[in-house]
Amino acid sequence: xxxxxxxxxxxxxxxxxxxxxxxxxxxxxxxxxxxxxxxxxxxxxxxxxxxxxxxxxxxxxxxxxxxxxxxxxxxxxxxxxxxxxxxxxxxxxxxxxxxxxxxxxxxxxxxxxxxxxxxxxxxxxxxxxxxxxxxxxxxxxxxxxxxxxxxxxxxxxxxxxxxxxxxxxxxxxxxxxxxxxxxxxxxxxxxxxxxxxxxxxxxxxxxxxxxxxxxxxxxxxxxxxxxxxxxxxxxxxxxxxxxxxxxxxxxx
Amino acid sequence: xxxxxxxxxxxxxxxxxxxxxxxxxxxxxxxxxxxxxxxxxxxxxxxxxxxxxxxxxxxxxxxxxxxxxxxxxxxxxxxxxxxxxxxxxxxxxxxxxxxxxxxxxxxxxxxxxxxxxxxxxxxxxxxxxxxxxxxxxxxxxxxxxxxxxxxxxxxxxxxxxxxxxxxxxxxxxxxxxxxxxxxxxxxxxxxxxxxxxxxxxxxxxxxxxxxxxxxxxxxxxxxxxxxxxxxxxxxxxxxxxxxxxxxxxxxxxxxxxxxxxxxxxxxxxxxxxxxxxxxxxxxxxxxxxxxxxxxxxxxxxxxxxxxxxxxxxxxxxxxxxxxxxxxxxxxxxxxxxxxxxxxxxxxxxxxxxxxxxxxxxxxxxxxxxxxxxxxxxxxxxxxxxxxxxxxxxxxxxxxxxxxxxxxxxxxxxxxxxxxxxxxxxxxxxxxxxxxxxxxxxxxxxxxxxxxxxxxxxxxxxxxxxxxxxxxxxxxxxxxxxxxxxxxxxxxxxxxxxxxxxxxxxxxxxxxxxxxxxxxxxxxxxxxxxxxxxxxxxxxxxxxxxxxxxxxxxxxxxxxxxxxxxxxxxxxxxxxxxxxxxxxxxxxxxxxxxxxxxxxxxxxxx
Numbered sequence: 001x002x003x004x005x006x007x008x009x010x011x012x013x014x015x016x017x018x019x020x021x022x023x024x025x026x027x028x029x030x031x032x033x034x035x036x037x038x039x040x041x042x043x044x045x046x047x048x049x050x051x052x053x054x055x056x057x058x059x060x061x062x063x064x065x066x067x068x069x070x071x072x073x074x075x076x077x078x079x080x081x082x083x084x085x086x087x088x089x090x091x092x093x094x095x096x097x098x099x100x101x102x103x104x105x106x107x108x109x110x111x112x113x114x115x116x117x118x119x120x121x122x123x124x125x126x127x128x129x130x131x132x133x134x135x136x137x138x139x140x141x142x143x144x145x146x147x148x149x150x151x152x153x154x155x156x157x158x159x160x161x162x163x164x165x166x167x168x169x170x171x172x173x174x175x176x177x178x179x180x181x182x183x184x185x186x187x188x189x190x191x192x193x194x195x196x197x198x199x200x201x202x203x204x205x206x207x208x209x210x211x212x213x214x215x216x217x218x219x220x221x222x223x224x225x226x227x228x229x230x231x232x233x234x235x236x237x238x239x240x241x242x243x244x245x246x247x248x249x250x251x252x
Numbered sequence: 253x254x255x256x257x258x259x260x261x262x263x264x265x266x267x268x269x270x271x272x273x274x275x276x277x278x279x280x281x282x283x284x285x286x287x288x289x290x291x292x293x294x295x296x297x298x299x300x301x302x303x304x305x306x307x308x309x310x311x312x313x314x315x316x317x318x319x320x321x322x323x324x325x326x327x328x329x330x331x332x333x334x335x336x337x338x339x340x341x342x343x344x345x346x347x348x349x350x351x352x353x354x355x356x357x358x359x360x361x362x363x364x365x366x367x368x369x370x371x372x373x374x375x376x377x378x379x380x381x382x383x384x385x386x387x388x389x390x391x392x393x394x395x396x397x398x399x400x401x402x403x404x405x406x407x408x409x410x411x412x413x414x415x416x417x418x419x420x421x422x423x424x425x426x427x428x429x430x431x432x433x434x435x436x437x438x439x440x441x442x443x444x445x446x447x448x449x450x451x452x453x454x455x456x457x458x459x460x461x462x463x464x465x466x467x468x469x470x471x472x473x474x475x476x477x478x479x480x481x482x483x484x485x486x487x488x489x490x491x492x493x494x495x496x497x498x499x500x501x502x503x504x505x506x507x508x509x510x511x512x513x514x515x516x517x518x519x520x521x522x523x524x525x526x527x528x529x530x531x532x533x534x535x536x537x538x539x540x541x542x543x544x545x546x547x548x549x550x551x552x553x554x555x556x557x558x559x560x561x562x563x564x565x566x567x568x569x570x571x572x573x574x575x576x577x578x579x580x581x582x583x584x585x586x587x588x589x590x591x592x593x594x595x596x597x598x599x600x601x602x603x604x605x606x607x608x609x610x611x612x613x614x615x616x617x618x619x620x621x622x623x624x625x626x627x628x629x630x631x632x633x634x635x636x637x638x639x640x641x642x643x644x645x646x647x648x649x650x651x652x653x654x655x656x657x658x659x660x661x662x663x664x665x666x667x668x669x670x671x672x673x674x675x676x677x678x679x680x681x682x683x684x685x686x687x688x689x690x691x692x693x694x695x696x697x698x699x700x701x702x703x704x705x706x707x708x709x710x711x712x713x714x715x716x717x718x719x720x721x722x723x724x725x726x727x728x729x730x731x732x733x734x735x736x737x738x739x740x741x742x743x744x745x746x747x748x749x750x751x752x753x754x755x756x757x758x759x760x761x762x763x764x765x766x767x768x769x770x771x772x773x774x775x776x777x778x779x780x781x782x783x784x785x786x787x788x789x790x791x792x793x794x795x796x797x798x799x800x801x802x803x804x805x806x807x808x809x810x811x812x813x814x815x816x817x818x819x820x821x822x823x824x825x826x827x828x829x830x831x832x833x834x835x836x837x838x839x840x841x842x843x844x845x846x847x848x849x850x851x852x853x854x855x856x857x
Contacts, residue, residue, distance in 0.1 A: 012772050028495020028615070040725040044776025045769040049293075051461040054501045054611060056390065057296045073614055096432050097773040104409070107294065107401075115402050116357035127351055129366030135359045139384065142359055142391060146295055174398075181357065 001026055004081045006034055009088040010046070012097050019043075020084060025076050031087065032060055032071035035099070047098035055212060058147030062099050063088045068149045068210050092151060092158040103148050109167040112196065113175050117186040134182045141177035141221060143213045146170065150207035150217055156200045166197030169207035169217050176221035179228070193229045198222070256427075256436035256708070261287040261406075262691040263684070264426060264441035266413050267468060269297035270389075270676030271656025271683070272447030273396035274349075276405045278684025279445075284691050286405035287439060289428060291448075291463050293409050295397045298449050298461050299676065302389025303504035303607065305371055305381030306677075307670035308346035312363055313370035313379035314550065319343040321377055323848070324855035326671060328530060329375040329560050330635070330664020331805045331815070332852075333481065333823055336844045337642035338662040342671070342678050349677040350382045358395040360384055372509040372546065375560040375668040377534060377855075379548070386504050386607050392673055411437065413467065414781060415707045416444065416475040416652070417699055423475065423651035424697035427707050431778070434771020436708055440699060442691035445645075445653040445683045446472055446638065451485075451789045453728075453782075455631040456736040459491055459502040465782045466789035468658035472638045473788055477647040479826040480660040480839070481636035482789075483796035484806040486667055487741040489514075489564035491630025493582035498615045500630040503585065503608060505669040507625075508557040510604050511546040512587040514568070515624065516576035522583075523556035526567055531559055533857075543593060562666040562805050565629040569741055572628065582628030588621055597621070629741050633672065635663040635806060636796070639825065644686035645679055651690060651697075655683035665805025714767035714780040721766025724780035731758050731786060739794050744810045748798040755791050762787060795836045796824040 001024050010019045021042050023034045032050055039046045050060040053072045060071040064087055065079055071087070079085060093101035122128045150169035156162050167175075175192065178184050192198040203226075207217045215221070231238065263279040265272045268290035276288045290297065309322040322343035327334055350368065354360065360382050361369040370379045384391040401407070410431040417425040417438075425440040448468030452460025473479055490503040508514075516522050527535050534553050536542040542555025557564065568583050578584055587605070591597030598621040602609050605620070612618040612625060637660035638647050645653045656676045663671065714721065738751035762784065767777035802816035803809050822838040829835045844852075 012770065026496060029497045030615070033497045039775060040723070040729070044723060044725060044767070044779070045774045047773035047775060051292055051296045051463065052298070052301050053461065054301065054498070055614070056387070056607065057292075057300045057461070059292065059296050075615070100432075100773050102432070103293070107407075107409075110398070111401055115398065118355060118357075121355075126355075127367070128354065130359075130362055131366055132362040132369075135362060138359050142384070142394065143387065144394075145300070145390065178357070181359065184357075 004034070004076070005084040006038065007084040007086045008038070008046070008098070010098050011095070013095055029076045030072055031064055031074045031076065031079070031085070034076070035071060035087065047096070047100045049100050056145060058145030061090055061147045061149050061152065063090060068152050070147055070212050073212060090148070090152040092154070105163050106146070106148055106151060106170060109171050110174060112167060112191070113171060113178070114186045114188050114191065116178055116181065116184055118183040119185050128183055130182045138177050138180050138182070140215055141173045143215060144170065144173055145213060147212060149210040149212065153206040153210045155204070155206065156197070162197060162200060166200045169222065171196070172198065172201070172225055173215060173217055173221045176225055179225065189228045189232050192225055193233055198226060198229060201226070256438050256704070258438045258440065259287060260440045260696065261285045262441065263443045263445065263687045264439050265289065265445045265447060266426060267291070267297070267447035267449060267656070267658070268294055268407070269299035269447060269449055269656065270392055270396060270673060271680035272297070272445070273393065273400050274677045274680030275445045275447055275655055275684035275687070277396065277400050277403050278681045279688040280403045280405045282685070282688040282692070284688045287408060287441070288405050289408045289411045289413060289426070289439070291410070291412055291467070294407055295393055297393060298464060299389045299393040301459065301461070301502060302392070302673055303386040303502065304373055304506040304509065305383030305388045305670050306346070306350060306392065306673035307373070307376060307380050307668065308350045308382055308674055309343060309380060310347045310350065310368065310370065310382070312367040317378040317380060320851045321855060322346070322380065324852050325376055326662070326668060327664070327852055328855070329666050329668040331666060332664065332820055333805070333841065334664030335642050335661030336848055338679070340848060341642065342662055342675060345678045346674040349674065349681065353392060353395050353677070356395050356399040358391050360391070371506065372554070372558060373669045374505055374508070374558045374564070376670065381670040383506070385603070386506050386605050388673060412778065412781070413471060414711050416471050417703060418475060418649070419697035419699070421650055422697060423649055425699055427704060429711065431773050434774060434777070438699065438704060440696060442694040442696060443651045443653060443687040445655060445687050446658050447654070447656045447680065447683070448658045450657045451634045452631045454732065454735050454786055454790045454793065455740065456732040457491065457500040458631040459488060459500055460631070465785050467785050468654065469637060469792070470785035470788040472647060472649070472652060472654060472658070473792065473826070473828055475649055475652060476828065477649050477652060478639040479636065479792055480639040480823050481664070481796070482634070482792040482826055483800050483824055484635035484665050485631060485793065486561055486633040486635060486806045487565045487629040488632035489561055489568055489629055490585055490627040492616065493578070493626045493628045494580040494616065501611070501615070502630065502632065503625060503627050504605070505561070507585060507587050507605060507608060510587065510601070511543065511590045511593070512557065512585050513555070513589060514557050514564070515584040515586055516571045517578060518576060522571050522576070523559065523564065523567060527556055527559065528563060535559065560666055561669060565741060566808055568629060578626045580626055582626045584624035585627045586624040588623065591621070633657065633667055635665060635667055636660045643682070645683035646686060646690065651694065653683045653687045655679040665807065711781060714765050714777055717764055717766040718768060719766070721764045722761055724765040724767070724776055724783060727758060727761050727765055727783060728779055728786065731790065734758070735790055739790070739797060742808055742810050743797055745798070748794055751794045752798065755787060755794065759787055791834055792826050795834055796826060799836060800824060
């Protein structure tokens with residue numbers, strides 16, 4: 001058994017400091033185990049948010065040695081322990097205490113997305129028919145565990161603080177899942193452009209790199225959505241067509 | 253001095269997993285005002301961990317299936333201690349609840365003809381589990397969450413209910429604290445639905461997250477509700493056993509549903525060695541037939557790995573005890589062998605069991621398409637819970653309802669895999685509907701301010717204990733060790749008596765649990781508060797187990813290893829007496845309706 005030093009950001013709100021704790025490391029241990037060991041031995045008030053400890057609930061996001069990760073899925077063998085291991089809260093969200101941040105903005109962002117609106121059932125018994133190939137694409141997006149690591153690394157949110165104009169990668173994935181759902185009939189393209197700020201994304205793919213579920217956020221969700229926005233608002237032919245087409249009342 | 257914010261709702265739902273969300277959606281649809289309290293963030297509840305699927309006799313993958321077979325399977329799996337009316341309602345209503353999830357946006361895996369696909373699972377006669385790879389629970393909770401946020405109920409995230417309040421006999425509200433700043437909140441309500449999930453955190457090795465501390469069980473008990481079947485815990489046969497830090501994490505039964513086999517250190521498929529009489533007529537007696545079942549041959553019988561969870565777990569314990577276990581005290585679960593049968597076996601495994609592949613690769617360094625997994629039993633689910641009316645889900649406390657894992661009755665002595673997700677939505681909906689109906693007929697109750705102050709003082713006690721007190725994590729740890737050792741999967745009279753004494757000592761220590769620093773998001777304080785619930789639930793388990801002198805379902809008593817017919821006629825019930833002590837008694841099972849008895853007999857052939 002070896003001992004590793006952890007440097008953990010401790011504090012309430014923005015007031016705080018780095019504290020060091022020694023932790024004995026055993027085989028297979030993950031960073032969250034180390035945090036729990038510190039809690040049990042040295043600091044019972046060390047705040048950390050976690051639930052499943054199996055990479056399925058997306059609660060224990062933090063920045064480990066500067067890398068945004070799930071603490072429960074980061075094995076000690078995979079990180080550099082030659083220096084003290086730093087663990088700090090996600091930087092894009094307001095701090096509550098220690099490793100816990102206020103992620104409530106994400107729940108508000110989600111509410112702004114038009115919910116699922118299915119077409120009429122295909123069969124008399126009220127059920128639908130879908131091919132596995134058609135649901136595969138959406139299932140990639142529905143793997144999302146809402147850990148908000150993508151929101152945390154997105155520079156539009158992290159550095160430019162556009163929380164009120166931009167819903168972020170998580171909610172583009174959510175929107176893509178709805179837009180590409182074989183049964184859905186709603187149109188979210190106008191919202192994406194006008195109120196949800198998809199134009200701010202300049203596809204640096206930081207979100208894709210951070211995703212612990214390996215969802216190809218940029219390529220499979222954001223770019224296709226951007227294409228829909230372009231088709232609807234910037235395609236010259238469509239534009240011409242719209243000028244001459246009598247407007248529907250709902251568009252007024 | 254008391255200082256708390258007061259909220260008023262017609263219906264208050266405590267717990268935001270599958271059952272709580274479904275209940276809140278239903279109650280909101282009636283126009284009643286609804287509050288939903290989550291112990292964690294919305295969408296993080298333990299439902300996300302459910303992997304294999306949701307049982308519903310839709311007959312999409314096998315047209316011989318119908319509700320009556322599902323009912324009979326559930327009763328057989330529960331060793332006939334189930335509330336038969338709940339088992340009937342569950343079997344009849346589950347298909348509609350699955351279809352409703354699809355209408356709300358869930359994307360289940362499909363059959364060739366485009367319907368919802370269904371998979372094999374232990375104890376289910378036909379292919380019955382609607383699923384999405386091995387992340388069905390996530391699909392379910394996300395669907396309910398995304399639909400729910402537009403239904404008008406108010407969500408309180410990271411709030412923990414400390415105690416329920418009553419107005420005379422009826423329920424009146426709940427006193428809670430909000431984690432971020434440790435502030436208190438009083439929720440007045442005409443009806444309360446408990447949907448708080450399980451109790452796995454009473455044990456050291458568990459698949460449950462930190463939230464599974466039996467809050468609803470303990471709150472209801474202290475509010476005067478009757479608890480039933482608390483001796484029946486489900487030890488899921490396949491939890492991870494290595495490395496130590498992941499011990500207990502679930503390995504879905506879906507692995508066996510897709511053809512995974514259990515082997516001991518000698519490479520033997522030991523499940524063929526012990527097939528219970530009730531299942532011989534529907535269990536394969538050779539490997540070839542077992543595989544044919546997996547690939548959908550309707551003439552073939554199920555492989556013995558798909559026997560019920562209680563039985564499989566006991567067989568694993570036997571192998572380990574008799575020295576045929578794996579290096580880290582489990583047995584081997586082998587799915588890679590299907591490569592001998594399927595050309596694209598590796599891809600098939602990754603497609604059907606993606607999160608298992610991921611979990612073993614990242615946490616165990618094991619590639620399940622090439623190597624076997626080491627697995628052993630883990631505390632997974634409590635069949636026992638709050639006794640409720642079969643139709644309405646109301647407990648004996650007027651206005652107090654329960655749904656999902658914290659309610660008892662549906663599963664009897666052992667739950668079949670896949671019957672939990674369906675339980676959540678079938679009875680979540682019912683609880684929401686009847687709680688709303690109940691609330692509509694009530695006036696807003698009166699809260700006893702003195703009682704609130706008393707609860708608040710009790711909740712703040714750990715801060716007053718301060719430096720002289722004991723570390724709450726240590727007390728919790730010792731409780732979990734003790735319960736694992738003395739009231740776990742194999743029980744004896746001696747161990748259970750020991751446990752009862754040990755609980756008294758632990759209660760004394762819990763009264764001295766300390767917390768320090770401020771109240772903002774303070775896990776030490778929270779752990780100190782959880783101890784009361786863990787101790788009440790542990791005592792219910794031990795007292796119930798000690799008097800069931802037989803082995804049945806999730807309760808295996810080494811001194812009485814056989815099932816005893818006499819004991820099959822009653823359920824254990826536990827209540828709090830006026831002096832605050834725990835009283836255990838037996839309650840006769842009401843005679844089953846004749847048509848249902850006929851279904852059971854028909855299915856025994």
